Amino acid sequence: MKMKKLKYAVALLTAAVLNAAAFPTTASASDGMKVVAIGDSITNGYSMDGSLIASYPQLVSSYYGAELVNFAEDGMTSEGLLAKLSDANVQSEIASADIVLVTVGGNDIMKPVLNNEYVDASKYSTMSEFIAAMKEQGQMTILLMQRYLNSVMPEAIKNCNANMQEISSKLSSMTSGKVVIQTVYNPMDLDGDNTPLANSGSMTTLCTNVHNYLEGRPDNTLYPEDSGVNDIIRNLTGSSIVDTFNTFMDHSYFYTHINNVDVHPNSKGHLAIAETIIETLNLPETGNENGTLMRKAYTNSGAEETLAGVSSPINDGILGRVLKNGYGDVDADGNVNISDAMSILGIYSCNAAALTPEVTGVNAVAADANKDSSVGIDDALLVLQYYSERAAGLFDGTFEQFLNK
Numbered sequence: 001m002k003m004k005k006l007k008y009a010v011a012l013l014t015a016a017v018l019n020a021a022a023f024p025t026t027a028s029a030s031d032g033m034k035v036v037a038i039g040d041s042i043t044n045g046y047s048m049d050g051s052l053i054a055s056y057p058q059l060v061s062s063y064y065g066a067e068l069v070n071f072a073e074d075g076m077t078s079e080g081l082l083a084k085l086s087d088a089n090v091q092s093e094i095a096s097a098d099i100v101l102v103t104v105g106g107n108d109i110m111k112p113v114l115n116n117e118y119v120d121a122s123k124y125s126t127m128s129e130f131i132a133a134m135k136e137q138g139q140m141t142i143l144l145m146q147r148y149l150n151s152v153m154p155e156a157i158k159n160c161n162a163n164m165q166e167i168s169s170k171l172s173s174m175t176s177g178k179v180v181i182q183t184v185y186n187p188m189d190l191d192g193d194n195t196p197l198a199n200s201g202s203m204t205t206l207c208t209n210v211h212n213y214l215e216g217r218p219d220n221t222l223y224p225e226d227s228g229v230n231d232i233i234r235n236l237t238g239s240s241i242v243d244t245f246n247t248f249m250d251h252s253y254f255y256t257h258i259n260n261v262d263v264h265p266n267s268k269g270h271l272a273i274a275e276t277i278i279e280t281l282n283l284p285e286t287g288n289e290n291g292t293l294m295r296k297a298y299t300n301s302g303a304e305e306t307l308a309g310v311s312s313p314i315n316d317g318i319l320g321r322v323l324k325n326g327y328g329d330v331d332a333d334g335n336v337n338i339s340d341a342m343s344i345l346g347i348y349s350c351n352a353a354a355l356t357p358e359v360t361g362v363n364a365v366a367a368d369a370n371k372d373s374s375v376g377i378d379d380a381l382l383v384l385q386y387y388s389e390r391a392a393g394l395f396d397g398t399f400e401q402f403l404n405k
Contacts, residue, residue, distance in 0.1 A: 033066035036097040038090070039081060039104040043072035046264050048257060053267040053297040057101050059274035062293040063321060064283070069093050077107045078163035085170050097177045099281065102167070103244075105184040105229050108160040109213050110263055112152055113206065118145035121261050130261055131202045142205070153213055161232040172238030179239040180277055183230040185248035185255075186210045187263035192250030192310075197259070214245060242280050247272055251310050267301035275317045287400070288325070295322035295332045295362060304361050322362055328369040328383050328399045330359060336369075336399040337387045343367060344380040351375065370403070 037043050037057035045055030054062070061068035071090055073080070081104045084090055094100055114121035118141055124130040134142065164181075171179045188207035190198040197203050211217075216228035230245050248255050248269070255269035256262070265273065271294065298304050298318055308315040328336040330343040343359055344367045350357035359367065369379035386402045389395040395402060 033098045035061040035066045035099045037070040037101040039072045040076040041074040043103045048262045056270045056273040094174045100179045102181045134202045168236040181239045182242045183245040185244045187252045190253040193253035268303045271297045291322040291324040292334045325400045330367045341380045341383040347375045
């Protein structure tokens with residue numbers, strides 16, 4: 001029986017290949033949702049080494065099949081963002097947005113810490129070099145830097161807090177959509193990561209300073225408890241708050257490029273931010289959710305092998321989303337077609353011969369097109385049937401809808 005099915009599948013696959021050029025294979029559906037992103041280089045998807053697979057606004061908008069309009073700028077501060085909200089074009093786009101994504105405040109804090117007259121992190125290519133240079137300058141330089149920070153940071157924090165409150169208020173008045181504002185993470189917080197940097201005294205000093213600026217500190221007149229930047233953000237009204245500070249806590253080495261003196265999130269960091277945003281939004285399922293781009297980021301960034309050890313809740317959430325409407329799409333290209341059927345047959349053949357297939361992990365799970373917990377000829381036949389009916393104009397819908405018809 002299996003041999004008959006295999007011969008039938010091969011015959012159907014051959015016919016499909018011969019006719020592939022004659023039929024369209026791609027369809028896109030959109031429910032008209034719009035995502036507007038505004039903020040700093042994190043929102044803009046800055047990547048010093050060009051390795052970023054997708055920014056969190058791209059991941060979120062892709063998941064919802066939404067149009068993305070991104071007004072983010074590298075180096076943006078809370079003051080700059082407040083001014084940007086006076087732009088008529090920005091106001092118009094925000095007014096029609098279903099979701100507004102905001103990340104700002106990091107430059108208000110990190111610029112004075114890493115770039116001042118006593119230290120300049122931009123001169124170094126690794127954090128180890130930067131820490132070594134700080135030690136070489138001696139304790140006096142460190143004390144002078146601390147005195148400098150003590151003199152400038154209270155005002156910087158005060159201004160940032162006032163700006164964040166006004167930003168939230170203005171956004172709430174501009175749109176009936178959901179406004180999502182993130183807390184500011186501490187890129188120096190490496191306590192839970194397996195790196196020698198976590199045990200560096202200078203790194204600990206930097207981490208403690210940034211922590212105090214973001215979270216406040218009990219019994220301290222400069223940065224009293226409940227007056228840190230994140231305390232203000234968490235209490236903003238009219239916005240949904242995503243606590244990226246807590247997401248990255250103890251694991252900034254894992255989620256950012258801090259080892260290269262780059263405070264920006266890597267692909268795993270953007271993936272974690274996107275997951276927490278989608279979880280926080282908790283929008284009703286429409287059936288059109290698409291985790292294809294999230295799956296690419298998940299499998300190609302190393303998150304598939306490592307994220308569960310850092311945060312199993314975030315990993316489990318992503319796993320559920322990367323397969324959302326993703327069964328049958330083995331290569332995660334957004335289509336269910338001939339190449340997927342070939343991959344399924346390849347996995348089946350390897351399993352039957354007790355060999356390790358080329359396709360593994362979550363992509364191999366997607367090969368279980370009929371969701372019966374095994375990859376077999378029936379899955380390939382199902383994919384080919386879907387492709388053939390789509391190509392012939394007999395069915396115009398997603399593979400998930402095809403399964404449920």
